[in-house]
Amino acid sequence: MNAQTITFKESTQKKQKPKSDQLGFGQVFTDHMFIMDYTEGQGWHDPRIVPYQPISLDPASMVFHYGQTVFEGLKAYLTEDDQVLLFRPEKNMERLNRSNDRLCIPHIDGEFAIEALKELIKKDREWIPNAEGTSLYIRPFIIATEPFLGVAPAKHYQFIIIMSPVGSYYKEGIRPVKILVENQFVRAVSGGTGTAKTGGNYAASLKAQQLAGEKEYSQVLWLDGVERKYIEEVGSMNVFFKINGEIVTPALNGSILEGVTRNSVIELLKHWGLKVTERRISMQEVKEAHQKGQLEEAFGTGTAAVISPIGEFLWEEDQMKINNGETGDVSKRLYDTLTGIQKGTEPDPFNWVTKVN
Ligand code: COI
Helix, strand or coil, X not given: CXXXXXXXXXXXXXXXXXXXXXXXXXXXXXXXXXXXXXXXCCEEEEEEEEECCCCCCCCCEHHHHXXXXXXXXXXXXXXXXXXXXXXXXXXXXXHHHHHHHHCCCCCCCHHHHHHHHXXXXXXXXXXXXXXXXXXXXXXXXXXXXXXXXXXXXXXXXEEEEEEEEECCCCCCCCCXXXXXXXXXXXXXXXXXXXXXXXXXXXXXXXXXXXXXXXXXXXXXXXXCCCCCCEEEEECCEEEEEEECCEXXXXXXXXXXXXXXXXXXXXXXXXXXXXXEEEECCEHHHHHHHHHCCCEEEEEEEECCCEEEEXXXXXXXXXXXXXXXXXXXXXXXXXXXXXXXXXXXXXXXXXXXXXXXX
Protein backbone atom coordinates (compact mmCIF):
# COMPACT_ATOMS: atom_id res chain seq x y z
CA MET A 1 0.00 0.00 0.00
CA ASN A 2 1.38 3.41 -0.95
CA ALA A 3 1.11 6.34 1.40
CA GLN A 4 -2.16 7.99 0.56
CA THR A 5 -3.84 11.23 1.45
CA ILE A 6 -6.06 10.94 4.47
CA THR A 7 -9.28 12.87 4.02
CA PHE A 8 -11.02 14.50 6.98
CA LYS A 9 -14.66 15.15 7.73
CA GLU A 10 -15.13 17.01 10.95
CA SER A 11 -17.79 16.06 13.45
CA THR A 12 -20.42 18.77 13.75
CA GLN A 13 -21.79 17.40 17.01
CA LYS A 14 -18.95 17.31 19.49
CA LYS A 15 -19.70 15.07 22.44
CA GLN A 16 -19.35 15.96 26.08
CA LYS A 17 -16.05 14.72 27.50
CA PRO A 18 -16.10 12.68 30.69
CA LYS A 19 -14.33 13.94 33.81
CA SER A 20 -10.73 12.75 33.82
CA ASP A 21 -10.90 11.39 37.35
CA GLN A 22 -14.09 9.38 36.80
CA LEU A 23 -13.04 7.16 33.94
CA GLY A 24 -13.59 3.44 33.68
CA PHE A 25 -12.32 1.38 30.75
CA GLY A 26 -13.58 1.55 27.16
CA GLN A 27 -17.00 3.05 27.77
CA VAL A 28 -16.81 6.40 25.98
CA PHE A 29 -15.33 7.17 22.58
CA THR A 30 -13.84 10.28 21.04
CA ASP A 31 -15.37 12.48 18.33
CA HIS A 32 -13.62 10.91 15.33
CA MET A 33 -12.41 7.58 13.99
CA PHE A 34 -10.10 6.45 11.21
CA ILE A 35 -11.33 4.09 8.55
CA MET A 36 -9.83 2.55 5.39
CA ASP A 37 -11.11 -0.12 3.00
CA TYR A 38 -9.48 -3.07 1.31
CA THR A 39 -10.63 -4.51 -1.97
CA GLU A 40 -8.92 -7.44 -3.61
CA GLY A 41 -6.97 -6.24 -6.64
CA GLN A 42 -6.95 -2.65 -5.38
CA GLY A 43 -5.36 -3.02 -1.95
CA TRP A 44 -6.03 -0.69 0.96
CA HIS A 45 -7.69 2.53 -0.15
CA ASP A 46 -9.71 5.58 0.88
CA PRO A 47 -8.09 6.34 4.24
CA ARG A 48 -10.27 8.84 6.05
CA ILE A 49 -10.94 10.41 9.40
CA VAL A 50 -14.67 10.80 9.95
CA PRO A 51 -17.01 11.56 12.83
CA TYR A 52 -17.26 8.61 15.23
CA GLN A 53 -20.39 6.79 14.08
CA PRO A 54 -22.04 3.39 13.72
CA ILE A 55 -20.89 1.46 10.66
CA SER A 56 -23.32 -0.17 8.31
CA LEU A 57 -22.50 -3.72 7.23
CA ASP A 58 -24.21 -6.38 5.18
CA PRO A 59 -25.52 -9.08 7.53
CA ALA A 60 -23.63 -11.61 5.41
CA SER A 61 -20.31 -9.87 6.17
CA MET A 62 -17.89 -12.67 6.84
CA VAL A 63 -16.71 -11.29 10.17
CA PHE A 64 -20.13 -12.07 11.66
CA HIS A 65 -20.02 -15.70 10.64
CA TYR A 66 -16.46 -16.93 10.79
CA GLY A 67 -14.78 -14.36 13.01
CA GLN A 68 -12.14 -13.17 10.55
CA THR A 69 -10.95 -10.19 12.55
CA VAL A 70 -7.86 -8.93 14.40
CA PHE A 71 -7.26 -6.07 16.80
CA GLU A 72 -4.63 -4.18 18.75
CA GLY A 73 -4.52 -2.09 21.91
CA LEU A 74 -2.15 0.81 22.60
CA LYS A 75 -2.28 4.09 24.46
CA ALA A 76 -1.51 7.81 24.03
CA TYR A 77 -0.40 9.83 27.05
CA LEU A 78 -0.40 13.53 27.84
CA THR A 79 2.80 14.83 29.41
CA GLU A 80 3.06 17.56 32.03
CA ASP A 81 4.31 19.96 29.34
CA ASP A 82 1.36 19.16 27.08
CA GLN A 83 3.02 16.82 24.62
CA VAL A 84 1.36 13.67 23.39
CA LEU A 85 3.31 10.42 23.49
CA LEU A 86 2.73 6.97 22.06
CA PHE A 87 4.41 3.91 23.56
CA ARG A 88 6.11 1.57 21.03
CA PRO A 89 3.34 1.84 18.39
CA GLU A 90 5.51 0.05 15.81
CA LYS A 91 5.38 -3.08 17.99
CA ASN A 92 1.59 -3.05 17.83
CA MET A 93 1.59 -2.66 14.06
CA GLU A 94 4.10 -5.52 13.70
CA ARG A 95 1.92 -7.72 15.87
CA LEU A 96 -1.19 -6.66 13.94
CA ASN A 97 0.48 -7.92 10.78
CA ARG A 98 1.47 -11.19 12.47
CA SER A 99 -2.18 -11.60 13.52
CA ASN A 100 -3.18 -10.73 9.94
CA ASP A 101 -0.94 -13.52 8.65
CA ARG A 102 -2.57 -16.07 10.94
CA LEU A 103 -6.09 -14.95 10.00
CA CYS A 104 -5.36 -14.64 6.23
CA ILE A 105 -6.00 -10.89 6.29
CA PRO A 106 -3.88 -8.66 4.00
CA HIS A 107 -1.07 -6.76 5.70
CA ILE A 108 -1.41 -3.09 6.44
CA ASP A 109 1.48 -0.63 6.05
CA GLY A 110 2.46 -0.20 9.69
CA GLU A 111 4.20 3.15 9.15
CA PHE A 112 1.20 4.56 7.34
CA ALA A 113 -1.12 3.26 10.07
CA ILE A 114 0.98 5.09 12.70
CA GLU A 115 0.83 8.29 10.62
CA ALA A 116 -2.94 7.90 10.34
CA LEU A 117 -3.17 7.28 14.07
CA LYS A 118 -1.15 10.42 14.81
CA GLU A 119 -3.49 12.44 12.59
CA LEU A 120 -6.51 11.01 14.40
CA ILE A 121 -5.01 11.75 17.81
CA LYS A 122 -4.30 15.34 16.75
CA LYS A 123 -7.97 15.78 15.82
CA ASP A 124 -9.15 14.43 19.18
CA ARG A 125 -6.25 15.65 21.30
CA GLU A 126 -8.56 17.27 23.82
CA TRP A 127 -9.93 13.86 24.69
CA ILE A 128 -6.65 12.71 26.22
CA PRO A 129 -7.28 12.66 29.95
CA ASN A 130 -4.70 14.03 32.35
CA ALA A 131 -5.64 12.60 35.76
CA GLU A 132 -3.21 10.19 37.43
CA GLY A 133 -3.44 6.70 35.91
CA THR A 134 -5.45 7.76 32.85
CA SER A 135 -4.65 7.67 29.13
CA LEU A 136 -6.26 7.50 25.71
CA TYR A 137 -6.76 3.84 24.80
CA ILE A 138 -6.49 3.18 21.08
CA ARG A 139 -8.18 0.23 19.44
CA PRO A 140 -7.14 -0.48 15.82
CA PHE A 141 -9.01 -3.45 14.30
CA ILE A 142 -9.72 -5.12 10.99
CA ILE A 143 -12.92 -6.89 10.00
CA ALA A 144 -13.83 -9.03 7.00
CA THR A 145 -16.67 -7.16 5.29
CA GLU A 146 -17.29 -9.21 2.17
CA PRO A 147 -20.87 -10.53 2.09
CA PHE A 148 -20.33 -14.26 1.49
CA LEU A 149 -21.17 -17.40 3.43
CA GLY A 150 -18.44 -19.66 2.07
CA VAL A 151 -15.59 -20.40 4.46
CA ALA A 152 -12.65 -18.64 2.80
CA PRO A 153 -10.53 -15.51 3.36
CA ALA A 154 -12.65 -12.46 2.50
CA LYS A 155 -11.93 -10.19 -0.45
CA HIS A 156 -13.01 -6.99 1.34
CA TYR A 157 -11.97 -5.62 4.72
CA GLN A 158 -12.15 -2.49 6.81
CA PHE A 159 -9.37 -1.22 9.03
CA ILE A 160 -10.76 1.06 11.73
CA ILE A 161 -9.20 2.93 14.65
CA ILE A 162 -11.35 4.10 17.54
CA MET A 163 -10.16 5.78 20.74
CA SER A 164 -11.43 5.90 24.30
CA PRO A 165 -10.25 7.92 27.32
CA VAL A 166 -9.63 5.36 30.07
CA GLY A 167 -8.77 4.94 33.72
CA SER A 168 -7.72 1.59 35.10
CA TYR A 169 -8.85 -1.69 33.54
CA TYR A 170 -9.70 -3.42 36.79
CA LYS A 171 -12.08 -2.07 39.40
CA GLU A 172 -9.26 -2.72 41.89
CA GLY A 173 -7.19 0.00 40.12
CA ILE A 174 -3.56 -0.78 40.85
CA ARG A 175 -4.40 -2.75 43.96
CA PRO A 176 -3.74 -6.51 43.76
CA VAL A 177 -6.29 -8.65 41.93
CA LYS A 178 -7.49 -12.17 42.78
CA ILE A 179 -7.03 -14.78 40.08
CA LEU A 180 -8.65 -18.19 39.66
CA VAL A 181 -6.53 -20.91 38.05
CA GLU A 182 -8.67 -22.45 35.32
CA ASN A 183 -8.86 -26.25 35.21
CA GLN A 184 -11.86 -26.95 33.02
CA PHE A 185 -11.53 -24.71 29.98
CA VAL A 186 -8.46 -23.94 27.87
CA ARG A 187 -7.62 -20.79 25.95
CA ALA A 188 -5.31 -21.96 23.21
CA VAL A 189 -2.98 -24.67 21.99
CA SER A 190 0.21 -24.46 20.01
CA GLY A 191 -0.72 -24.23 16.34
CA GLY A 192 -4.03 -22.56 17.15
CA THR A 193 -4.68 -18.81 17.23
CA GLY A 194 -3.41 -18.10 20.76
CA THR A 195 -0.58 -15.82 19.64
CA ALA A 196 -2.86 -13.80 17.37
CA LYS A 197 -4.92 -10.95 18.73
CA THR A 198 -8.23 -12.09 17.35
CA GLY A 199 -11.73 -11.81 18.76
CA GLY A 200 -12.33 -15.57 18.91
CA ASN A 201 -9.69 -16.04 21.60
CA TYR A 202 -11.52 -13.58 23.80
CA ALA A 203 -14.98 -14.99 23.02
CA ALA A 204 -13.67 -18.41 24.03
CA SER A 205 -12.47 -17.02 27.35
CA LEU A 206 -15.81 -15.57 28.46
CA LYS A 207 -17.29 -18.69 30.06
CA ALA A 208 -14.33 -19.22 32.37
CA GLN A 209 -14.21 -15.51 33.13
CA GLN A 210 -17.90 -15.48 34.01
CA LEU A 211 -17.59 -18.45 36.37
CA ALA A 212 -14.53 -16.87 38.02
CA GLY A 213 -16.49 -13.64 38.46
CA GLU A 214 -19.23 -15.51 40.28
CA LYS A 215 -16.62 -16.54 42.84
CA GLU A 216 -15.36 -12.93 43.10
CA TYR A 217 -12.15 -13.56 41.13
CA SER A 218 -11.16 -10.84 38.63
CA GLN A 219 -9.69 -13.07 35.92
CA VAL A 220 -8.54 -16.60 35.22
CA LEU A 221 -5.03 -17.96 34.86
CA TRP A 222 -4.87 -20.22 31.82
CA LEU A 223 -2.93 -23.46 31.87
CA ASP A 224 -1.60 -25.17 28.74
CA GLY A 225 -4.22 -26.85 26.59
CA VAL A 226 -2.52 -30.25 26.42
CA GLU A 227 -1.32 -31.26 29.88
CA ARG A 228 -3.13 -28.56 31.87
CA LYS A 229 -0.02 -28.13 33.95
CA TYR A 230 2.00 -25.26 32.56
CA ILE A 231 1.13 -21.62 32.99
CA GLU A 232 0.24 -19.64 29.89
CA GLU A 233 -1.29 -16.23 30.65
CA VAL A 234 -4.02 -14.42 32.55
CA GLY A 235 -7.28 -13.37 30.80
CA SER A 236 -6.08 -10.08 29.34
CA MET A 237 -2.45 -10.04 30.52
CA ASN A 238 0.83 -11.91 30.43
CA VAL A 239 1.98 -13.14 33.82
CA PHE A 240 5.20 -12.96 35.88
CA PHE A 241 6.25 -14.59 39.17
CA LYS A 242 9.05 -13.71 41.55
CA ILE A 243 10.26 -16.93 43.13
CA ASN A 244 13.17 -16.84 45.50
CA GLY A 245 14.65 -13.77 43.83
CA GLU A 246 14.22 -14.99 40.23
CA ILE A 247 11.57 -13.40 38.03
CA VAL A 248 9.97 -15.98 35.77
CA THR A 249 7.50 -15.64 32.92
CA PRO A 250 6.21 -18.38 30.64
CA ALA A 251 8.30 -18.61 27.46
CA LEU A 252 6.52 -17.80 24.20
CA ASN A 253 5.46 -21.23 23.03
CA GLY A 254 3.13 -20.66 20.11
CA SER A 255 -0.03 -20.26 22.18
CA ILE A 256 0.79 -17.25 24.38
CA LEU A 257 0.15 -13.67 23.29
CA GLU A 258 3.39 -11.80 22.65
CA GLY A 259 2.66 -8.79 24.83
CA VAL A 260 4.34 -5.43 24.17
CA THR A 261 4.24 -4.72 27.91
CA ARG A 262 5.64 -8.22 28.57
CA ASN A 263 8.60 -7.48 26.31
CA SER A 264 9.11 -4.03 27.88
CA VAL A 265 9.05 -5.50 31.40
CA ILE A 266 11.67 -8.11 30.48
CA GLU A 267 13.90 -5.37 29.01
CA LEU A 268 13.50 -3.19 32.09
CA LEU A 269 14.23 -6.02 34.54
CA LYS A 270 17.40 -6.93 32.61
CA HIS A 271 18.40 -3.27 32.51
CA TRP A 272 18.11 -3.17 36.32
CA GLY A 273 20.34 -6.23 36.61
CA LEU A 274 17.56 -8.46 37.98
CA LYS A 275 17.40 -12.11 37.07
CA VAL A 276 14.55 -12.68 34.62
CA THR A 277 13.92 -16.00 32.90
CA GLU A 278 11.51 -16.95 30.14
CA ARG A 279 10.81 -20.64 30.62
CA ARG A 280 8.15 -23.24 31.13
CA ILE A 281 6.65 -22.96 34.61
CA SER A 282 4.05 -25.28 36.09
CA MET A 283 1.32 -24.46 38.56
CA GLN A 284 2.76 -27.18 40.78
CA GLU A 285 6.06 -25.27 40.92
CA VAL A 286 4.20 -22.11 41.93
CA LYS A 287 2.30 -24.01 44.60
CA GLU A 288 5.49 -25.52 46.01
CA ALA A 289 7.20 -22.14 46.00
CA HIS A 290 4.23 -20.75 47.90
CA GLN A 291 4.38 -23.57 50.46
CA LYS A 292 8.08 -22.88 51.01
CA GLY A 293 7.43 -19.18 51.40
CA GLN A 294 9.38 -18.45 48.19
CA LEU A 295 6.57 -17.05 46.06
CA GLU A 296 7.46 -13.43 46.64
CA GLU A 297 5.36 -11.69 44.00
CA ALA A 298 3.11 -12.25 41.01
CA PHE A 299 1.85 -9.68 38.54
CA GLY A 300 0.17 -9.39 35.19
CA THR A 301 1.29 -7.13 32.34
CA GLY A 302 -0.74 -5.70 29.48
CA THR A 303 -1.49 -2.45 27.67
CA ALA A 304 -4.90 -2.09 29.23
CA ALA A 305 -3.88 -3.27 32.70
CA VAL A 306 -0.25 -1.93 32.65
CA ILE A 307 1.19 -3.79 35.69
CA SER A 308 -1.43 -5.49 37.78
CA PRO A 309 -0.20 -7.02 41.04
CA ILE A 310 -1.75 -10.39 41.89
CA GLY A 311 -2.68 -10.80 45.54
CA GLU A 312 -4.11 -14.32 45.42
CA PHE A 313 -4.42 -17.45 43.29
CA LEU A 314 -7.06 -20.11 43.81
CA TRP A 315 -6.02 -23.45 42.31
CA GLU A 316 -8.49 -26.22 43.00
CA GLU A 317 -8.71 -26.16 46.81
CA ASP A 318 -5.49 -24.24 47.35
CA GLN A 319 -5.79 -20.58 48.15
CA MET A 320 -2.39 -18.93 47.81
CA LYS A 321 -2.06 -15.45 49.21
CA ILE A 322 0.91 -13.58 47.83
CA ASN A 323 2.83 -10.95 49.73
CA ASN A 324 -0.09 -10.68 52.19
CA GLY A 325 -2.28 -9.50 49.33
CA GLU A 326 -0.13 -6.36 48.99
CA THR A 327 1.69 -4.93 45.95
CA GLY A 328 5.28 -6.19 45.84
CA ASP A 329 8.38 -4.01 45.37
CA VAL A 330 9.17 -5.22 41.83
CA SER A 331 5.57 -4.73 40.68
CA LYS A 332 5.55 -1.22 42.16
CA ARG A 333 8.88 -0.27 40.65
CA LEU A 334 7.81 -1.59 37.24
CA TYR A 335 4.49 0.25 37.39
CA ASP A 336 6.14 3.53 38.39
CA THR A 337 8.91 3.26 35.82
CA LEU A 338 6.76 2.14 32.92
CA THR A 339 4.02 4.72 33.49
CA GLY A 340 6.78 7.32 34.08
CA ILE A 341 8.37 6.52 30.70
CA GLN A 342 4.95 6.57 29.05
CA LYS A 343 4.07 9.93 30.60
CA GLY A 344 7.51 11.42 29.97
CA THR A 345 8.42 11.86 33.66
CA GLU A 346 11.10 9.12 33.65
CA PRO A 347 14.08 8.80 31.32
CA ASP A 348 13.42 6.62 28.27
CA PRO A 349 16.69 4.68 27.85
CA PHE A 350 15.27 2.47 25.08
CA ASN A 351 13.62 5.21 22.99
CA TRP A 352 10.24 3.60 23.44
CA VAL A 353 8.13 6.72 23.23
CA THR A 354 7.18 8.53 20.04
CA LYS A 355 5.93 12.10 19.96
CA VAL A 356 2.65 12.74 18.22
CA ASN A 357 3.10 16.47 17.80
C1 COI B 1 -4.81 -4.74 25.92
O1 COI B 1 -4.17 -4.89 26.96
O2 COI B 1 -4.71 -3.75 25.21
C2 COI B 1 -5.73 -5.76 25.47
O3 COI B 1 -5.91 -5.89 24.31
C3 COI B 1 -6.49 -6.51 26.45
C4 COI B 1 -7.91 -6.28 26.22
C5 COI B 1 -8.60 -7.43 25.68
C6 COI B 1 -8.60 -5.38 27.10
